[in-house]
Amino acid sequence: MKLSDALEVIGDHGLDILDTQGSGIEAVAIGSKDGKPLAQATDFSILAFVPKKLSKRELSQNNIRSFDTVFANSTGSPSQDPFDIDVVESGGAFTINSNFSVPRNQRGLYGGKPATIDTQKWFSSLRCGIGCTNPVNSYPSSLSVGTIGFYLEDNQKNTYLVSNNHVIGGSNSATINDSIIQPGTLDLTGNELNQMPTLNSLIAQLEIAKLTSTVKFKFSSSNNTPHNQVDAAIAKLTDSGRNKTELARLSFGGSILGEAAPLAEGPNPEQITGSTNVYKVGRTTGYTEGIVTAIAATAKINYPTGKVHFTDQIVITPTLDNVGPFSDRGDSGSGVLNEHHELVGLLFAGSPKNTLVNPIHHVMDQLRTVSNIPSLRVITA
Amino acid sequence: MEKIRNAKDLQVFLNKHVTELEQALDISPVQFCIPLNKKRPHVRVSVTQGQKDRVPKELAFDFNGEQVLIPLEAVEDYQEFVAF
Missing domain, CATH: 2.40.10.10 (Trypsin-like serine proteases)
Structure with missing residues (x-):
C-alpha cells in the first residue's frame, strides 16, 4: 500500500489494534513490503510485532486472535491485499531500558562487555573500518588482516575499497586481480578455516573485491634513498552479494563527509x-x-x-x-x-x-x- | 642569515632536503617532523639516548636560492615505526 494509506491506517486504527484483547500484539508499525530498505521502499505494509509467530492451529489452540482478524475488526474491513499486513517475531515484549540499578550486595552478578560492532567479523553491509586480507600467495599456511579504510567511486560507477599496499598489495608483490576477502583470514574461527581449507574455497565464500592498483614502494638501497609518501592500494568491489549502500559509513556511527x-x-x-x-x-x-x-x-x-x-x-x-x-x-x-x-x-x-x-x-x-x-x-x- | 620561521617553507624544506639534513647531522637513527606545539615552527629531531648534544640549535642550508638557518630541537624520544 502507499505510505500515505499506511500512515492513515496506523493513525486511525493503531491503538485499536493494540488494545484488542487476546491478540498478543506488542506493537504495530509501518514496514517495507517490497523488501527494499525503508528509505528506498515504494510499497508498504502494516506490521504487527508478536513475541513468537504461531501457526493458525497454534493460534486456535491458545485462543489467540490472528492479525488478519484483528486488522479486519479494527479497520472495519479485511486488508485489500493479504501482503499489506505482516507479522514480525520480536522475541518478547518491548521493555524500557531503565536505569541499570541493583542492590549493592548484587554487584558482580551483572556485567559483560557492552554491546558493540565487532570490526573483525563478516559483514553483510560493507563499510569502513572492518577487517580484510589479500590471501593469495599466503593462505592457508599464513593468516593476516588489515583494515578497509574507505571507498572510492569513478565516473563509470565502479566502486573500490582503499587499504594499504602492505595489506592488500603484498608490499609490491601482489598481482592485479588478486582476490580481497572480508573478514580477514586472521579473524576466521577454527571451524571456518576447516570449512574453507583451500584458497579457492576461501575466495568462493568471502571475496568482496579484486586488486586494481597499488602505489608501488620505492625501496631504499645502500646508495639511494628515494622518498615515498603513500602506502596505499585499491581493489574494485565485485558482485559479492554484500550490501553496498553504506560504503561511507564508519563502523561506529557517523559517516565520511x-x-x-x-x-x-x-x-x-x-x-x-x-x-x-x-x-x-x-x-x-x-x-x-x-x-x-x-x-x-x-x-x-x-x-x-x-x-x-x-x-x-x-x-x-x-x-x-x-x-x-x-x-x-x-x-x-x-x-x-x-x-x-x-x-x-x-x-x-x-x-x-x-x-x-x-x-x-x-x-x-x-x-x-x-x-x-x-x-x-x-x-x- | 635569516631563520626560516614560516611553517609552510619549513614543510617544503623538510620534504625536499631531508637526505641532506640527515647527512649534515650524521646521526643514525634519526627522525624529523614539525611539531604542532605552541613553539615557533621548527624541525624536531628525534634521536636515541645520549645523542641530543650532537644536534646543533640550527643549521645553514641553501633553500630556494638563499642561505637560511633551519631551527632544530633535539629530543631523545626516537622510537622505531613498524607497519601495522
Whole structure:
C-alpha cells in the first residue's frame, strides 16, 4: 500500500489494534513490503510485532486472535491485499531500558562487555573500518588482516575499497586481480578455516573485491634513498552479494563527509591551522581518538620486501580518554578523520606511542595516477 | 642569515632536503617532523639516548636560492615505526 494509506491506517486504527484483547500484539508499525530498505521502499505494509509467530492451529489452540482478524475488526474491513499486513517475531515484549540499578550486595552478578560492532567479523553491509586480507600467495599456511579504510567511486560507477599496499598489495608483490576477502583470514574461527581449507574455497565464500592498483614502494638501497609518501592500494568491489549502500559509513556511527584540506599555514605564517582532533575506526583497536601532534614527519619503515623511506607524514598521539594506543597491528589501512568527519589520511604504521598517517591529498593524487582513473573520488554520505 | 620561521617553507624544506639534513647531522637513527606545539615552527629531531648534544640549535642550508638557518630541537624520544 502507499505510505500515505499506511500512515492513515496506523493513525486511525493503531491503538485499536493494540488494545484488542487476546491478540498478543506488542506493537504495530509501518514496514517495507517490497523488501527494499525503508528509505528506498515504494510499497508498504502494516506490521504487527508478536513475541513468537504461531501457526493458525497454534493460534486456535491458545485462543489467540490472528492479525488478519484483528486488522479486519479494527479497520472495519479485511486488508485489500493479504501482503499489506505482516507479522514480525520480536522475541518478547518491548521493555524500557531503565536505569541499570541493583542492590549493592548484587554487584558482580551483572556485567559483560557492552554491546558493540565487532570490526573483525563478516559483514553483510560493507563499510569502513572492518577487517580484510589479500590471501593469495599466503593462505592457508599464513593468516593476516588489515583494515578497509574507505571507498572510492569513478565516473563509470565502479566502486573500490582503499587499504594499504602492505595489506592488500603484498608490499609490491601482489598481482592485479588478486582476490580481497572480508573478514580477514586472521579473524576466521577454527571451524571456518576447516570449512574453507583451500584458497579457492576461501575466495568462493568471502571475496568482496579484486586488486586494481597499488602505489608501488620505492625501496631504499645502500646508495639511494628515494622518498615515498603513500602506502596505499585499491581493489574494485565485485558482485559479492554484500550490501553496498553504506560504503561511507564508519563502523561506529557517523559517516565520511569529505576530504580534509591539508593542515596548512594559517593567517599567522608561524602557525599551522586546521583541525587536529582526529579519530579512526580500525579492525584491531576499533574506535580511538587522537591529536595530530606533528606534520612533515620522516620515517624509515622495514617491510618484508625492503626498507621504505617516508616523508611528509602526519603524526598522531592518542588522547588521554583512550584506554590504549591510537592504533595497533591490524589497524593498517584505517581512514583517519577529523572532528568534522573529513578524511585526514590513511593509517599505515606506528610506534609504541605514536601513529603515522599518509596525508589524504597524497593518497588520492597517487591513487589517481597509478590507476589511471582521474575521476576517482571518496564516497561520502 | 635569516631563520626560516614560516611553517609552510619549513614543510617544503623538510620534504625536499631531508637526505641532506640527515647527512649534515650524521646521526643514525634519526627522525624529523614539525611539531604542532605552541613553539615557533621548527624541525624536531628525534634521536636515541645520549645523542641530543650532537644536534646543533640550527643549521645553514641553501633553500630556494638563499642561505637560511633551519631551527632544530633535539629530543631523545626516537622510537622505531613498524607497519601495522
